[in-house]
Every structure is written in structure tokens, then in C-alpha cells.
Amino acid sequence: xxxxxGISGDRPWPPHLxxxxxxxxxxxxxxxxxxxxxxxxxxxAEAFLLFVPLLHNDQYLAAENLWKHYLELHTPQLKLVCAxxxxxxxxxxxxxxxxxxxxVAFFESALPAGxxxxxxxxxxxxxxxxxxxxxAGHGNESMLALLNRLRMLLQLAHRExxxxxxxxxxxxxxxxxxxxxxxxxAEWQSRWDNYANYFQMVPFAEVFDQITRILPPLARWMQExxxxxxxLRQGKALAILDDIRSAFTKVExxxxxxxxxxxxx
Amino acid sequence: MQSGTPSTAxxxxxxxxxxxxxxxxxxxxxxxxxxxxQGSDRVVCIDEKVGACLGDRLKSTVSNYGERGDVxxxxxxxxxxxxxxxxxxxxxxxGHKGLKCCFLFGEGGDAIYLTRDPxxxxxxxxxxxxxxxxxxxxxxxxxxxxxAEKQLLKPEHFNYVWSRYLFAFKExxxxxxxxxxxxxxxxxxxxxxxxxEMYAFLSQPAxxxxxxxxxxFVGRLTKGSRPEEELKMLAAKEGRSLHFDDGxxxxxxxxxxxxxxxxLRLCLTIKQDVLAKGNALEFKVLRDQFDVLLxxxxxxxxx
Numbered sequence: 358x359x360x361x362x363g364i365s366g367d368r369p370w371p372p373h374l375x376x377x378x379x380x381x382x383x384x385x386x387x388x389x390x391x392x393x394x395x396x397x398x399x400x401x402a403e404a405f406l407l408f409v410p411l412l413h414n415d416q417y418l419a420a421e422n423l424w425k426h427y428l429e430l431h432t433p434q435l436k437l438v439c440a441x442x443x444x445x446x447x448x449x450x451x452x453x454x455x456x457x458x459x460x461v462a463f464f465e466s467a468l469p470a471g472x473x474x475x476x477x478x479x480x481x482x483x484x485x486x487x488x489x490x491x492x493a494g495h496g497n498e499s500m501l502a503l504l505n506r507l508r509m510l511l512q513l514a515h516r517e518x519x520x521x522x523x524x525x526x527x528x529x530x531x532x533x534x535x536x537x538x539x540x541x542x543a544e545w546q547s548r549w550d551n552y553a554n555y556f557q558m559v560p561f562a563e564v565f566d567q568i569t570r571i572l573p574p575l576a577r578w579m580q581e582x583x584x585x586x587x588x589l590r591q592g593k594a595l596a597i598l599d600d601i602r603s604a605f606t607k608v609e610x611x612x613x614x615x616x617x618x619x620x621x622x
Numbered sequence: 623m624q625s626g627t628p629s630t631a632x633x634x635x636x637x638x639x640x641x642x643x644x645x646x647x648x649x650x651x652x653x654x655x656x657x658x659x660q661g662s663d664r665v666v667c668i669d670e671k672v673g674a675c676l677g678d679r680l681k682s683t684v685s686n687y688g689e690r691g692d693v694x695x696x697x698x699x700x701x702x703x704x705x706x707x708x709x710x711x712x713x714x715x716x717g718h719k720g721l722k723c724c725f726l727f728g729e730g731g732d733a734i735y736l737t738r739d740p741x742x743x744x745x746x747x748x749x750x751x752x753x754x755x756x757x758x759x760x761x762x763x764x765x766x767x768x769x770a771e772k773q774l775l776k777p778e779h780f781n782y783v784w785s786r787y788l789f790a791f792k793e794x795x796x797x798x799x800x801x802x803x804x805x806x807x808x809x810x811x812x813x814x815x816x817x818x819e820m821y822a823f824l825s826q827p828a829x830x831x832x833x834x835x836x837x838x839f840v841g842r843l844t845k846g847s848r849p850e851e852e853l854k855m856l857a858a859k860e861g862r863s864l865h866f867d868d869g870x871x872x873x874x875x876x877x878x879x880x881x882x883x884x885x886l887r888l889c890l891t892i893k894q895d896v897l898a899k900g901n902a903l904e905f906k907v908l909r910d911q912f913d914v915l916l917x918x919x920x921x922x923x924x925x
Binding site: 368369371372373376410412415417442443444453454455480481482483540543544547548551 | 740754762763796797799800803804807808810811813860861862905906909910913916922923924
């Protein structure tokens with residue numbers, strides 16, 4: 358059997374597509390979790406299928422450009438095929454209401470992800486734009502800027518307590534209590550929840566999932582205005598912020614930098 | 623068609639709502655947007671329930687601000703406003719400058735609400751601010767107010783609502799098309815279906831919401847009828863705008879005759895071959911009619 362992999366979002370692949378692929382000797386495997394399994398899936402697949410626009414949480418999303426970047430980086434020879442209920446406009450579009458008679462010829466003639474072409478816009482909510490806003494769209498209030506301000510404050514408090522031996526209560530009264538940590542964190546968390554929801558069907562979804570998983574101890578500490586000395590003293594609060602920052606930087610470098618350079622061409 | 627960004631013409635959003643119950647602003651108050659040229663972007667608050675037809679006050683307010691630029695009107699369903707009032711208002715201003723678009727809103731499920739969208743304008747009861755509970759981080763205060771004393775609104779909230787609603791109908795039609803073709807997956811092994819087959823499919827309980835949305839799209843839901851109430855309830859439950867009661871009558875006046883004609887063609891197919899036992903239905907024909915309509919409507923699908 359010829360192998361395909363891909364993502365259909367919250368809607369199942371239409372039964373007639375699966376039937377059609379099976380009839381012609383193809384198996385469509387769901388996109389696995391975990392980096393190793395994903396690498397294997399990409400290596401064994403002939404093409405990566407995306408059901409466009411991607412439905413997630415009742416929102417239709419345009420994630421095709423993010424997936425193109427991802428495949429370009431990891432398996433440039435792989436074909437990205439966008440399947441949807443629209444008239445195909447390129448050799449990489451699969452019209453679900455007008456399936457090609459010969460899928461083997463179709464997949465062979467589709468362009469590899471590494472070549473210079475851009476997917477037909479699916480009409481969904483532009484996730485490239487969302488990602489740009491996530492990193493820079495609110496100016497000083499970007500997710501990263503807010504995080505950096507919190508980090509500077511915590512770094513200062515950590516230095517006072519650990520390096521200079523200032524009693525925690527004093528540092529709390531002078532630095533942490535006036536900073537309204539719970540309010541700042543509620544704002545950050547609200548925006549994080551909002552954005553993280555959009556990025557569950559994208560190539561870096563697991564990076565965002567990982568951030569969500571490491572947040573709870575820091576969130577509790579912030580909600581309590583930083584009263585508990587342990588998280589700061591042991592460096593855990595700063596470590597969590599650093600992990601988030603490095604994950605953000607990685608995603609920004611790969612997906613935002615790439616997109617911007619494409620737009621500037 | 624102008625874009626969602628500030629222009630030289632005035633932009634006015636008139637909101638008919640229960641302002642009196644919020645204690646933050648009064649009936650008739652005008653809240654300019656911070657930084658707009660001499661307050662040329664503004665929200666006008668009207669708190670007036672409606673009778674069988676629209677009062678002169680709303681029309682004269684639209685007329686007044688319409689002479690200076692574009693006007694959006696939002697009418698709260700709980701204040702008694704419905705599709706007939708949209709039709710009446712758009713008919714009154716047909717051929718005039720000014721009235722850009724009218725919307726019905728309510729039940730907290732629309733993007734104009736801060737609790738639904740943090741860049742919205744309205745709280746839950748007569749205010750421009752709201753509290754939102756966050757599972758992991760307690761409660762968050764949300765506000766569209768830039769300066770409460772001077773009664774000024776934040777420009778980013780005003781601009782967002784303006785651009786979001788400028789293309790709101792396109793978004794709803796796009797989602798109807800995608801939801802429709804996703805739902806009929808089991809029928810897609812054939813290029814079409816026999817007369818009546820689609821109607822039978824949509825009559826299944828699992829397709830109830832889709833059926834109601836299609837009925838609303840073609841204007842077949844009567845105000846106050848059980849199906850109309852059912853759609854409102856389901857839309858509120860899903861937190862999405864699923865009605866078309868405020869949209870379709872305005873398509874031609876908003877976007878021109880080509881859009882109006884494309885809508886009528888699509889409506890005819892849906893009425894005859896999807897919602898009735900008219901003719902055999904070819905899926906590609908229906909899809910193409912959706913696409914012609916969507917392509918004719920200006921702007922992006924999503925703000």
C-alpha cells in the first residue's frame with residue numbers, strides 16, 4: 358500500500374475520499390504525536406494531506422502556509438496536498454467534489470513542499486497573521502514583551518533573595534506585592550488560552566502543549582501574588598519562564614521569520 | 623467599500639440595548655473613541671424597546687450621523703428587534719449615504735461582547751466592561767473604556783468590532799458552506815442526489831441545526847416561530863452567530879446587485895432542491911453557487 362499522512366482537524370475525512378484512496382491502493386494514516394513518530398510518518402508517506410480550511414473548536418483556520426514551512430524544513434521532497442470543498446486551483450489542490458480519476462498521477466504531479474510555490478488560500482482564519490500578532494502585534498503588550506517584563510522582575514527578586522540574602526518578606530513587600538502579579542498573570546493567561554486554542558492543529562502544537570503543561574505551578578504562584586518563597590528561592594519560577602521564552606523564540610525564528618522573509622520577497 | 627481601518631469619514635456605531643440597567647452610561651449618551659479626529663469615531667447608546675415598527679428616534683439618529691459618514695446599527699433581540707426591523711431600516715435608507723449595515727445581537731454569543739471576544743465592546747448588561755472567569759488564573763477584568771470620566775472608548779476595541787462586522791456576513795456564509803459539505807459527507811460518493819434525497823437527509827435529528835441554518839439563510843424562519851426560537855437557543859449554546867435574520871436582506875444594498883443576484887440564485891437552489899423535493903441536486907452546482915456569492919463579496923472572510 359502507498360502511504361499518506363495528514364490532518365483533518367475536527368472534521369473526519371469524508372468517507373468517499375477514504376474509499377477512493379483505498380480503492381487505488383493508498384492508506385491515509387493520521388498524523389501521529391511525538392517527534393520520532395512524526396519523522397517516521399513523513400519518511401514513509403508519499404504526501405501530506407491537509408483538510409482545508411482546518412476546522413478546530415468551531416473555527417475554520419488557514420494553516421496551510423505553516424504546514425508548508427514545516428514540510429519544507431523537514432521533508433522538502435514530500436508533497437503537500439490541500440483537500441477541500443473548493444475548485445482546485447493548482448496541482449496541489451484536491452477537490453473533494455471532483456476527485457481526479459488517477460490519484461497516482463495526481464500525487465506524482467503535485468509539487469514537493471521544498472519547491473517555490475504557495476498553497477491556495479483556504480479562506481480560513483489566517484494563522485500566520487495570528488502568529489505574527491502573538492509575537493509582535495500588540496507592540497509593548499505582545500505575549501513575549503509581557504513575559505519578559507515579568508521575568509525581569511522575578512530575576513531581580515531572585516537576585517535579592519538568593520544572591521544578596523535579603524529576607525523574602527522584605528523583597529515581597531518592596532518588589533512583588535506592588536507588581537500586581539495576579540492581575541498581570543490573569544491578562545497573560547487569558548491571552549495565552551486564547552492563542553493556544555488556535556495553535557492546536559499546527560506543526561508546533563506540541564511545543565505549545567508543553568508550555569500549557571508546565572504553567573500550573575507558576576500560575577498558582579502568580580495568583581497568590583508570589584507569597585510562597587519556595588518557587589522563587591529554588592529558581593523554579595524563573596526556570597519555567599525561561600522554558601517558555603526559549604520555546605517562543607524557537608517558534609518565532611522558524612515560522613514568523615520565514616513568513617516575513619516570504620512577504621518581503 | 624472601505625476597509626476596517628480608520629478613514630477620513632466619520633464612523634458611528636449605534637447600539638440599541640439595555641444601557642439603563644448597567645449604570646455606566648445613559649440612554650442617548652455618545653462615547654467618542656480616544657484619538658479619533660474630533661471624536662469622529664463614536665458609539666451612540668440608545669435604550670429603547672421596539673413596538674410593531676421602528677420609532678422615529680432611531681431613524682433620525684441614523685440620518686443625523688449618516689450625513690457625516692458610515693453608520694452601523696446593532697439592535698438587541700431582547701429589546702424586541704427582529705428581521706422586520708432590519709428590513710424596515712434598510713428600506714428607509716435605501717439609496718441614501720450613511721447606513722452601512724444593521725445587525726441583531728443578543729444572548730452574549732456575538733463578537734461584540736467582551737466575554738465572547740476580549741476585543742469586543744459590550745459587557746453583559748448595559749456596560750462597556752465585563753468580568754471573565756479563567757479556570758487557571760481567577761477572574762479577569764475586560765473593558766473597552768479608555769477614560770471613564772471623559773467617556774472615551776479604546777480605539778483598538780472600536781476598530782476591531784468595526785472591521786469584524788464589516789465582513790461578518792461573508793464569514794457566516796463561508797461557515798455555512800463548509801459545515802454543509804462536511805455534514806453531507808455520507809452522500810458524497812455520488813456527484814449528486816435524487817430529488818428529495820437531500821431534504822430527507824437534512825430531516826434527520828442529527829442535522830437539525832444545519833437545517834435551521836439553511837432555513838434562516840433563505841429567509842424561511844418566521845419571527846417567534848418554534849424553529850426560530852430553537853435556532854436562537856442552539857446558537858447561544860454554541861456561542862456562535864448562526865442566524866441570517868439580519869443579513870441576507872442587506873446583501874444587495876451592502877455589496878451591490880451582483881452579490882444580491884448571486885444570493886438569490888443560491889437561495890433558489892437551496893429552496894427548491896435542498897429544502898424541498900424539487901429537482902435532483904448536483905453538489906458541484908451548489909458549491910459553485912456558494913463560491914460565486916463568496917467571491918463577489920469584498921474583503922477577507924475573517925477580520
